[in-house]
Ligand SMILES: Nc1ncnc2c1ncn2[C@@H]1O[C@H](COP(=O)(O)OP(=O)(O)OP(=O)(O)O)[C@@H](O)[C@H]1O
């Protein structure tokens with residue numbers, strides 16, 4: 001007897017062909033155009049890509065935080081712990097949001113109500129989740145504030161949000177997110193609005209919470225330095241689609257899609273910020289391409305390896321890359337790139353060899369058995 005074929009492994013989160021549009025005066029914008037990825041328990045998946053690539057819309061489509069109208073989640077599956085959130089009722093979703101899946105936003109004020117004390121809000125979140133006495137909830141709230149690194153939490157619990165610095169507000173927002181003991185934390189640029197000195201502290205906090213409690217973390221970021229540090233797996237988005245997906249090792253060591261290569265090439269050091277590229281991209285873009293009219297690969301006009309096949313049909317599907325260390329039969333975990341050169345009629349060397357000659361020697365290290373100087 002053989003096992004039933006291709007039964008998808010049960011991930012904590014399984015997103016398939018998710019598509020979200022906005023109806024604007026200028027036309028319909030498909031901000032997220034059929035993306036797919038998986039996230040397991042205890043895993044950190046980073047969603048990267050330049051500004052406007054659809055990261056936020058993707059993250060907020062998961063629990064349908066998108067305003068409808070003007071937004072509309074047109075299709076797709078968002079299976080979370082066995083149920084499909086895309087077709088769940090509003091009541092079911094409310095039960096999932098904040099409880100099983102919590103969001104941390106770029107701006108902590110989005111999570112905090114200015115007219116209530118931090119403690120009041122935390123207690124409410126705790127008691128919504130668990131039927132505990134007020135005294136117990138308060139003790140738990142103080143413990144949460146302590147866990148997120150708020151000094152003197154028994155006193156600060158009575159502060160109002162405006163009495164706290166931005167970094168402390170974000171810590172409180174993270175405490176609020178943790179109050180429901182979620183299985184998945186969706187954090188969208190959680191450090192971008194903070195002082196540079198605070199950013200790494202908050203990031204390290206998220207990382208330590210993630211590893212201590214084993215929750216899944218979907219981290220939206222444009223900072224590739226952060227990705228290298230915290231991600232298990234990476235989803236690279238461009239213009240609403242997934243261009244490349246794989247383990248952080250594969251994507252960073254063997255970037256395959258020309259877009260990913262361009263992203264990584266633009267970076268001399270580790271502290272990478274995609275904002276300048278993003279600004280250039282928006283400036284370069286034909287305004288008509290903002291609405292749906294694309295044929296072929298969305299990256300073709302910026303791609304050094306574009307050929308005729310890149311100008312035809314739809315965005316190429318995600319093809320397995322030849323050199324993935326994690327390419328398993330399980331497609332969700334494989335290293336894949338949405339590029340014709342990785343397709344059945346393509347030659348990956350068109351993309352990959354161009355880089356080999358550029359950094360000759362450096363990447364030959366491994367195969368040469370460590371010819372290090
Ligand atoms: N309310 C809206 N109405 C119309 N278009 C929208 C709306 N929200 C987002 N979009 C469009 O969806 C696309 C994706 O936006 P999104 O905010 O998800 O990008 P992002 O990758 O998160 O960018 P950033 O790095 O700047 O946060 C953009 O083209 C944006 O203009």
Ligand code: NI
Nearest residue numbers: 055056057188
């Ligand atoms: Ni965003």
